[in-house]
Amino acid sequence: MTTLLQTTTPIDYPSGDGRPVAETFVHLYAILTTLEVLRQYLEGRQATVLANQFLYYAPGVPSSRVAPDVMVIFGVEPGGRDHYKTWEEGRVPAVIFEITSAGTRKKDQGDKKTLYALLGVQEYWLFDPKGEWIAEQLQGYRLESVVQEDGEYVHRYQSIEDGLSVPLGLRLQVEGELMGFYRLDNGQKLLIPGELAVEVRRGAERLERAEQRAAAEQQAREQAEQRATQAEQRAAELAERLRALGIDPEQV
Numbered sequence: 001m002t003t004l005l006q007t008t009t010p011i012d013y014p015s016g017d018g019r020p021v022a023e024t025f026v027h028l029y030a031i032l033t034t035l036e037v038l039r040q041y042l043e044g045r046q047a048t049v050l051a052n053q054f055l056y057y058a059p060g061v062p063s064s065r066v067a068p069d070v071m072v073i074f075g076v077e078p079g080g081r082d083h084y085k086t087w088e089e090g091r092v093p094a095v096i097f098e099i100t101s102a103g104t105r106k107k108d109q110g111d112k113k114t115l116y117a118l119l120g121v122q123e124y125w126l127f128d129p130k131g132e133w134i135a136e137q138l139q140g141y142r143l144e145s146v147v148q149e150d151g152e153y154v155h156r157y158q159s160i161e162d163g164l165s166v167p168l169g170l171r172l173q174v175e176g177e178l179m180g181f182y183r184l185d186n187g188q189k190l191l192i193p194g195e196l197a198v199e200v201r202r203g204a205e206r207l208e209r210a211e212q213r214a215a216a217e218q219q220a221r222e223q224a225e226q227r228a229t230q231a232e233q234r235a236a237e238l239a240e241r242l243r244a245l246g247i248d249p250e251q252v
Contacts, residue, residue: 013062015054015082022052022069023101026177030099030129033192034070037181038168041190047074054083055093057119066115070097072168086119094167095123097179102132117143117157122167124157129177137174142166 022028035051042049051070058064065083071093073084086092096116100108108126116124124141128134140160145153163172164184171182181190189195239249 011060011062013054013056013065013083013085017067022099023103024130026129027099027101030127030178031069033178034097034099034127036193037190038070038072041168041170041181042072043078045074046076046078047072048076048078048081049073050081050084053081056083056085057087057092057115059085059087066112068093068096068112069099071095074167092119093121095125095165096121097125097127100126100128100134101130105133113141113157117155120155123160123165125165125172127174127179138163138172138179140165140172 022031031051035049039049049070049072050068052067053071054065054067055071056062056065071084072095073089073091073093075091076089093116098104098108098112113124120143122143124143126134126139126141128137131137140163141157142160143155144158146156146158148154164170165172168181169184170190171184173180173182178192182188183190242249
């Protein structure tokens with residue numbers, strides 16, 4: 001009797017395809033700054049921010065994947081991943097950003113937009129840093145339930161007109177070739193790495209000036225105390241001389 005041993009070959013889910021991250025330095029810089037700004041903003045929360053990593057959405061089908069420029073996922077362990085599998089993590093991205101161009105316009109407006117809506121991505125943002133096809137450079141979409149004529153509900157993207165990201169709690173605006181992010185609770189801007197470095201340097205300079213002022217004030221106090229001590233010593237010496245002459249210093 002022949003026994004057939006069945007073996008299961010592990011399915012490979014690659015972490016890369018050898019393609020460049022972005023078309024130009026402008027697009028790459030927009031991706032990296034968006035990644036870092038949102039990563040710092042969400043630090044300490046159950047969330048992760050990934051950039052240009054494969055998002056696998058169908059178990060057992062490695063070809064069912066997409067690589068968003070930046071994606072934010074809530075309710076998962078913080079930190080990076082080589083790739084992201086929705087069925088293992090149990091969450092789909094809440095917000096996806098595509099740094100778009102004329103060359104990627106068709107895919108960003110077509111297949112990706114349709115796929116993200118089907119996956120249940122709450123918000124989809126397109127940022128065109130060079131203004132090649134989006135006149136305002138930034139266009140956002142929010143997933144909403146729409147009633148069709150037959151009474152059935154479908155999920156589709158509706159344009160975001162106010163620049164507000166509900167899941168992130170941020171207001172987005174165009175700032176040159178980058179996106180600016182502002183907190184809704186206090187209006188504070190989330191600084192990009194270059195701005196953060198400038199702020200740290202300014203803070204160090206303010207601290208140094210404060211320390212210099214404190215040192216100068218301490219020196220002034222010590223000098224005043226020294227003068228007061230010298231004045232007391234001179235007064236005591238004068239009183240002794242007066243007593244030696246038979247004069248009561250209290251009567252002078």
